[in-house]
Structures are given as C-alpha cells and as structure tokens.
Amino acid sequence: MTQPRADHDGPPEIRVRAPGKVNLGLRVGPREPDGYHPLVTVFQAVSVYEDVVATASDDMTLTVSGPQAHLVPTDGTNLALRAAQALAEYAGIDAGVHLHIEKSVPVAGGMAGGSADAAAALLACDALWGAGLSREQLHELAASLGSDVPFGLVGHTAVGSGRGDVLTPALSRGEYHWVFAVRDSGLSTARVYAEFDAMTGAGAASLGPDSDLELLQALRAGDALALGRALRNDLQPAALELAPELAETLATADDVGALGVIVSGSGPTVAALARSRTHAQAIATALTAAGVADTALTAVGPVPGARLVASPG
Numbered sequence: 001m002t003q004p005r006a007d008h009d010g011p012p013e014i015r016v017r018a019p020g021k022v023n024l025g026l027r028v029g030p031r032e033p034d035g036y037h038p039l040v041t042v043f044q045a046v047s048v049y050e051d052v053v054a055t056a057s058d059d060m061t062l063t064v065s066g067p068q069a070h071l072v073p074t075d076g077t078n079l080a081l082r083a084a085q086a087l088a089e090y091a092g093i094d095a096g097v098h099l100h101i102e103k104s105v106p107v108a109g110g111m112a113g114g115s116a117d118a119a120a121a122l123l124a125c126d127a128l129w130g131a132g133l134s135r136e137q138l139h140e141l142a143a144s145l146g147s148d149v150p151f152g153l154v155g156h157t158a159v160g161s162g163r164g165d166v167l168t169p170a171l172s173r174g175e176y177h178w179v180f181a182v183r184d185s186g187l188s189t190a191r192v193y194a195e196f197d198a199m200t201g202a203g204a205a206s207l208g209p210d211s212d213l214e215l216l217q218a219l220r221a222g223d224a225l226a227l228g229r230a231l232r233n234d235l236q237p238a239a240l241e242l243a244p245e246l247a248e249t250l251a252t253a254d255d256v257g258a259l260g261v262i263v264s265g266s267g268p269t270v271a272a273l274a275r276s277r278t279h280a281q282a283i284a285t286a287l288t289a290a291g292v293a294d295t296a297l298t299a300v301g302p303v304p305g306a307r308l309v310a311s312p313g
C-alpha cells in the first residue's frame with residue numbers, strides 16, 4: 001500500500017492526478033420516468049489534469065487553486081468533499097482530511113472536472129487513511145457520486161452505457177491531438193438536458209447497439225481522419241441553442257482544418273481534433289485570435305485515469 005509522503009516539512013500528503021474527458025460520441029435516449037436519460041458514450045481521457053492533494057486533518061476541508069478557482073464551491077457540495085465523506089462512511093473510518101484541488105479542467109465546461117476531482121479524492125483518501133478498498137469498491141462508490149466519476153478512475157478510452165457509468169474498455173491505437181476552446185461562462189448540464197428534452201420531445205431516438213461502429217473502428221485503426229468524421233454529440237443542438245456563440249467557435253476550428261470539431265459533453269467547451277501537436281497549437285492560436293474562445297488548451301489523449309503521483313519539491 002502507498003504510504004503518505006512524509007519526507008518533507010509539514011504533514012504527510014498524498015497527491016493524485018486525474019484527467020478531464022471528451023465524449024467522442026454521445027448518444028442520448030429519451031428521458032425516463034426517473035428523470036434520467038439513457039446514454040451510450042465513448043469517453044476519451046485527455047491530458048488536462050486535476051491534481052488533488054490530501055493531507056491528514058481533524059476536519060474535512062477543501063481549498064482550490066487555478067484560473068477558475070473562484071467558480072468552485074468549497075463547502076460540502078463540492079464533489080471531492082462528498083467523495084471523501086462517502087469513502088469514510090463506507091469504510092467506517094473516523095478521520096478527517098484537507099483536500100487541495102489544483103484545477104486545470106474548465107469549470108462547468110462539459111469535461112467532467114468535478115468528477116475527476118471526486119475520483120482523485122477517492123484514491124487519495126483511500127491511500128491517506130489506509131482503507132485498502134478494492135478497485136471494484138472504489139468503482140461502486142464512484143458511481144454513487146455521479147455518472148462520470150467511474151470513468152475518472154479508469155481513464156484511457158471506454159464505452160459508457162446506462163447513465164455513462166457502466167464502462168467497457170475500448171481499444172484505441174495512437175495518440176490524438178486536441179484543442180479545447182474554453183469559455184469563461186459555463187453551461188449547466190441540467191439546463192442542457194432540459195433543452196434537449198424541449199427540442200426532441202418524445203422523439204429522441206432509442207439507442208441502437210451499433211451506432212458507434214465507425215467511431216470505434218477509427219480508434220482501433222488509429223485513424224485520426226476517420227475519427228474526426230465520426231465525432232458525434234446529441235447534446236450539441238441543445239448546447240448551441242443555449243449558447244449560440246458556440247457556432248462561431250465550431251466554424252473557426254473547421255476553417256483552420258480541424259479533422260473534426262464538436263461540443264464537449266454538455267458544453268460550452270468545444271473540442272477540435274488536430275492532425276498533430278503543431279496543428280493543435282495553430283488551431284489554438286486561431287481560436288483565441290478570432291475571439292471565439294476565452295482560453296484554448298492543447299492536450300493529447302488517451303491518458304490513464306486517476307493515479308498517485310509524487311509531490312513536487
């Protein structure tokens with residue numbers, strides 16, 4: 001078991017890094033009586049990371065740093081604190097923790113930053129408290145916190161069904177280069193789903209088993225061109241309805257030769273697939289120069305899920 005790091009001044013700490021995600025395919029079925037929508041999605045974890053640092057403490061407290069830290073709640077509604085609480089209850093542990101989140105994933109951006117924080121907090125608290133939970137137990141706790149949290153644990157590439165929490169690993173060859181066009185104002189996932197319902201009525205297509213064939217074939221072959229053509233997001237029309245300015249972002253990325261461009265999850269982040277690292281940088285520059293993104297991040301995928309890392313210094 002990993003021991004808390006104590007070879008520095010101050011209390012022992014555990015650092016866990018967890019990735020944000022992009023939905024390469026997101027198919028959404030009609031709303032069910034319980035209010036949820038069945039999904040079939042292909043997740044790819046990308047190298048935009050959250051670092052969660054856990055330190056022993058008498059209470060459960062949280063701080064956040066990063067450019068959008070002011071947008072993140074630090075009370076008991078924070079998903080990372082809820083994760084720590086859930087793990088303590090599950091494992092019957094009477095201990096506190098201070099969590100510090102170094103946030104890079106856009107807040108309310110459709111890249112599952114909060115879910116990454118929760119996945120990281122589970123792993124960090126498990127190690128800090130020596131709880132020794134199995135991968136399956138961590139997955140079960142993750143799913144109870146939110147449908148994107150299990151993917152934050154496993155990372156790489158996976159097909160999610162149910163609410164996105166039932167995961168099957170997918171084969172993927174090679175490395176894909178991305179640009180994420182970030183907007184300062186987020187979009188609420190709940191509002192985007194409500195708009196989806198209003199736009200589709202009862203007419204949302206039922207989810208067939210093989211609609212992602214083209215996408216999965218492209219990933220298996222390591223064919224970025226084919227992947228670009230196969231990107232699909234059923235929530236995109238709803239996100240565009242709520243944030244019409246995203247149409248310009250999509251068009252600009254297309255104009256500078258992106259292989260594919262899509263709203264990421266519930267938006268408003270727009271994900272553009274590039275031919276190479278250099279091409280990704282060129283797209284990022286074009287997006288910010290055109291004023292259609294407040295920030296443009298470049299990243300690669302797929303990358304692993306939440307994992308312990310050595311603290312710097």
Ligand code: ATP
Nearest residue numbers: 078079107108109110111112113114115117189265
């Ligand atoms: P998803 O793609 O899973 O729908 P998202 O990336 O759009 O999520 P998040 O940044 O994960 O959105 O969080 C959405 C909202 O949840 C935030 O606006 C914030 O109020 C709340 N929240 C709770 N915990 C966190 C956290 N650790 N980080 C960011 N937001 C959090």
